[in-house]
Amino acid sequence: MKILDRHINEEVSSADECSTAGDLTTAFGHLERAHVLGQASTYDHTRVHWRMFKLALQMRSPREIVGQIVRIVGAATKTPFGIYPLGNTGGANVWFFKPMPIPDDLRDILNKAER
Numbered sequence: 001m002k003i004l005d006r007h008i009n010e011e012v013s014s015a016d017e018c019s020t021a022g023d024l025t026t027a028f029g030h031l032e033r034a035h036v037l038g039q040a041s042t043y044d045h046t047r048v049h050w051r052m053f054k055l056a057l058q059m060r061s062p063r064e065i066v067g068q069i070v071r072i073v074g075a076a077t078k079t080p081f082g083i084y085p086l087g088n089t090g091g092a093n094v095w096f097f098k099p100m101p102i103p104d105d106l107r108d109i110l111n112k113a114e115r
Helices: 003-020 024-038 042-059 062-081 104-114
Strands: none
Touching: 003 024, 003 042, 003 104, 024 042, 024 104, 042 062
16 A cells, blocks of 8 residues: 555544544544645545545534535546645635645655655
């Protein structure tokens, strides 16, 4: 398994564990980290937004639900063309195309994955 896949899957698994424990805010944070790591892959980008959508339903957040529907479509149709803002965490609280600083630990993972 590639290094990037492993780290994305770890964040998704951590999100699942937090969600099961009822800590939806921390779960969403793990999905945001998975989003930063996976947004260059159409599969991972779309998968993470789908997971964010399901979590938004649990959170009963209309803004996040609608935001994730739009982002799922965007991830599936824009990512194959390399259209995505680096570092964007993927939540509805952030503009779709806003680049954001990448946390150092995630930048290290992305750099290792490029080698």
